[in-house]
Amino acid sequence: QKEVEQNSGPLSVPEGAIASLNCTYSDRGSQSFFWYRQYSGKSPELIMFIYSNGDKEDGRFTAQLNKASQYVSLLIRDSQPSDSATYLCAVMGGKLIFGQGTTLQVKP
Amino acid sequence: GAVVSQHPSWVICKSGTSVKIECRSLDFQATTMFWYRQFPKQSLMLMATSNEGSKATYEQGVEKDKFLINHASLTLSTLTVTSAHPEDSSFYICSAPPRPGFDEQFFGPGTRLTVL
DSSP, rough: HHHHEOOOOOOETTTSSOOEEEEEEOTTTEEEEEEEEEOSOOOOOOEEEEEEEEEEEEETTEEETTTTTEEEEESSSOOOOOOEEEEEEEEESSSSOOOOOOOOOOEO | OOOOOEEOOEEEETTTTOOOEEESSSOOOOOOEEEEOTTTTSSOEEEEEEEETTTEOOOOTOOOOTTEEEEEEETEEEEEEEEOOOGGGEEEEEOSSSSTTTOEEOOOOOEEEOOO
């Protein structure tokens, strides 16, 4: 069974700090990797996707992929209270499989 | 671009009734749409893949006679929960890739169903 694992948290960081969110996946054949942000009571919002090993940066967000270690991470620089949400890691392997999500709390 | 809408945003119904949820792609055509269900404090679980002009593909454990999916046009997919029961109360979310063959999926705002 294909799995995507995340630490449920909560991960608490002070405002302005770097938040680091991690995700591991079981299917070595996975090709596409996504990070979604979900606010309480809302649907997921796509914030980053990455297909190749290495880093991909978009504004304050950096996604990192290491296929050999089957590991994906998301760094949020200069964290803001508005970044407080649940972050879902999703892996495409025939279908989109979601992790349980990590709750991030950014404290002013 | 790639805006997905859902209607209604929330619905409350009595046990035994049927509820229809619409999912529309507003600025693109979606040959494929996906339906997810999310229970409180849990992650999204794929229920079915909706294909325009053909039968939906259901995930293991999802009753196709209970969750009827119709993808009648390139911009509309509907999910009908038939004879709803309290255990069907959940957050139902549809998604679609912005173009055929793309892995990215954009999600609709979701429909919160409460069955009394």
